[in-house]
Amino acid sequence: MEELEYPFRAEWLMKKKRSLKKQLLAEEGISFLKKRIAILGGSTTDEIRNMLELFLLNYGIKASFYESEYNRYYEDGMFDNPELEVFAPEIIYIHTSARNITEWPTVSDSRECVDRKLDAVFDKFAGLWGHLEEKYHCPVIQNNFELPFYRLLGNQDACFFQGKVNFVSRLNLRFYEYAEKHRNFYIHDIHYEAASYGLEKWSAPFYWHMYKYAMCVPAIPYTAYNVALIIKSLFGKNKKALALDLDNTLWGGVIGDDGAESIEIGQETSLGQTYSEFQSYLKELKQIGVLLTVISKNNEDTAKTGFGREDSVLSLRDFAAFTANWEPKDRNLVRTAAELNLLPEAFVFVDDNPAEREIVRQGVLGAAVPEIGEVEQYLQVLDRAGYFEVTELSADDQKRSEMYRANAERSRAQAQFADYGEYLLSLNMKGNIRPFEADYMARIAQLSNKSNQFNLTTRRYTQTEIETIAASERYITLYGKLEDKFGDNGVVSVIIGEIRGKELHLDLWLMSCRVLKRDMEYAMMDELVKVSKERGISDIFGYYYPTPKNSMVKEFFALQGFQKIREDEKGNTEWKFSIPEIYEQKNNVIQVNGREKQV
């Protein structure tokens, strides 16, 4: 819903929240991801919950909430709490603020005394986090502290150890150190939000004394939005790629008319500098794993000359795909998405032309199409919108662009082979297919939440659920890693099967589209059969539940040699595979678990 996209009108959202919620819930064709979120508040949280609910619905997440009583965040989280236990939160959000700091330094305190106070505040929080982690095994999102709303020591409040500003700054650093050492613990940066909104307005005492809100009510949508960003990122709802226009988006002017020498880029003019800064920002996005693509109405050769300039920040190598032609942009976007094995809705479309934006908005449902304003606003609009909100900076993310380039190299290599099988052999693929292991639990849970296309049942799992299943004798689990001579793709496939007597029922079978057509699915099947045999299984049952996105695997089980035994009116199908005495390996191009390939 456009109204909930950044930049939004905060007051308007507050006013219309009731009718917006109705509209969002009434939207057809959306299968919401259901999540349980506990809000532990050090101040009033009602409106934060309301707004969070709206933004999450807009991301396709339908949340149910547990809310602590006003300022009971500590007691509710720390001590026996049957209600919260039954609720079984999948996210815990601790909404505290500088209003919750009770041990402030005073001017007569010694340095040691202030240090002790700092330890006391930090230890209280750290104790709570440790307890929550142990008890609920779910991600915890914790506010840092905003700057105090007054400064007794004026400017020196920042550097004197007796200063509140100094105290808050040190406390925040302690929080960040904890975050660095603990996975599943995330900082929500109200400090930045308050600064960005304007601290004076943000912390107006009116709202604390009237309603016990830590911040001014009109700022609540921004806080809720940022918490929603973290949550949607954790549940795999981030965007993955940018589709960028060129003329008046990446540089000033029209390259077809003005020529590469006359476009505005580089350090010579104010406008040129602004476009350069935006290009630098895009290059930084690429470094966190965002794919950059171009969709421009231009002749391809002309368009490319813009990146040939010496002062161009971006070069052609930075783009995972480059489209310059005269076809409608919505069609080009869909084609680019297909080329990269991504869904069109994983894209953010950036174009200065409102008409083009409208075409893409109409033609590509689910893609983000921000109102980016003028060039001097592009960077901040994209940045604040949080399309690519980082919750984990894995080596995988930083390598993503590399992976897609490796894929392009694979395509070129493929062109040299007349026979696809020979091409696959030439890749020297090595697979690791094993029961779930501790190192990969997070990635396995992430895949279960992210994979839509090659996913037979589209079941979503939290990391805790994955860990429980891995430890249980009742299940057979397999993850598959794949590398080849061009690079390591990491964990790309996951299977979970439940054992019932001599039967194995497949709850989950998914694969990342990164490795389509590499025979990895056959290698997984071979290993599944091998492991099942060892566990005395005679029959494997597969299930396919259709969604708007997974039609590519409708006949997957047939390909693997399963027989269809049931189909209902909704298209749900059930398949059976009786393990034969002698099973013929299906994969003969991937070397699995260090064993020799069977040719």
Add this chain to the structure above:
Amino acid sequence: MNREEVLEKLTEIFREVFDDEEIVINDATVAGDIEGWDSLMHITLIGTVEDEFDMKFAMKDVVGMKNVGEMVSLILEGMDS
């Protein structure tokens, strides 16, 4: 703006906030007369009124506000200053 005009605009705000096109208010209207006008929605209402009329209520005014008529008076005062 005079009282009638303020009351008219206020009616629109009430209808939007409480998502009910049939709400009618007058000077004597109090929270109990409107479905859903609880302490939570009161916060939204105050915020929206401040935004729409481009004014701010003082805390003592919000605390003492007894009915819609008083709200209208405070809005008129707030817009003057």
